[in-house]
Amino acid sequence: MILCDIGNTYVHFAQGYHLFSSSKENLKHLKLQDEIFYISVNAEGEKALLKTYPKAKNLAQYFSLETDYIGLGIDRQMACLAVSNGVVVDAGSAITIDMMKDSKHLGGCILPGLAQYIHAYKASASVLEQPFKALATLETLPNNTKDAVSYGIISSIIACIQNLAQNQKIYLCGGDAKFLSAFLPHSICNERLVFDGMQIALKKIGLL
């Protein structure tokens, strides 16, 4: 069985312990043989997958998370499904922060992705359109504009996550998970989080 998570930029796969990604255009070159279960937040990507693998099954039609949130993306639902208690952070082209308690989704908030902040700074003032710098620490206060911008991005994201988490465990997935988790002591970085949730969903509906 192959699990597939169609995002806005890439299509991610899990086949057993093997994780791999593809662009929409290259899906046809993958030559996947096993049964595919997928989730999608991108209609174009879904169309591309189904064109090459017409038997692939959309897991969203069988399952949804217990929540009062209207419009919770299916990838967020799956990541949350993998966490009974704690904070779930998916750090990709947007950063979603969701709260789970006793397997119920309590709500969440959204920040821009690390690489997307530049567009807001550009609108603030042209001098603030600075390339993101992966600062190693937040202990040193910035003394120039470039550092001040990157520090602002990182420290506001980290402080927001910590403020919501308080003493609860923090689980991170997505492309910037590893970078952010370095600033969050005791956080757990799990790049399989969405796939773990998909497996739980498959079990719940008796398909695994």
Place this chain on the structure above:
Amino acid sequence: MILCDIGNTYVHFAQGYHLFSSSKENLKHLKLQDEIFYISVNAEGEKALLKTYPKAKNLAQYFSLETDYIGLGIDRQMACLAVSNGVVVDAGSAITIDMMKDSKHLGGCILPGLAQYIHAYKASASVLEQPFKALATLETLPNNTKDAVSYGIISSIIACIQNLAQNQKIYLCGGDAKFLSAFLPHSICNERLVFDGMQIALKKIGLL
């Protein structure tokens, strides 16, 4: 004497207790009679002021703040000059957060302005291009995309300020100061902060 702070969007004035603002285009209609001391972060605005009031004096040429920060805007310098110990937040088209200790500037960071975040969300995903909603509280976790976006903006800014401030006093100025200060208990909102700093600078150089 009239104090003048030329920003990127508006030109702000203080004449005694009277505060007023003008667009660059309307400066000529103000018919100001007193001596003008100004600071400027906008070359075009400065040109417009000097065209109508050629005797106006740029305070920046007489004064700068004690700091290791390279490229600290003169408006940030003046706001910081008004605070010996504490955190100085100027919340306008960008949000600057600066740390002052014993009248020395220790460094600072920069966030996009409240209204500028939308450009980053737009780059993250089109569904996240939501108009900013002035939430009244951060106690309730969002249950829809619009609230999740506004909550993300407000809570990340507030958490960033609080994290830097710890137990120090927080001083806010700028157009969004009042809105943000409602989320920061014991913070001090002072729309005159930049002008207070200008007055201190004038005293230091013996012009007041």
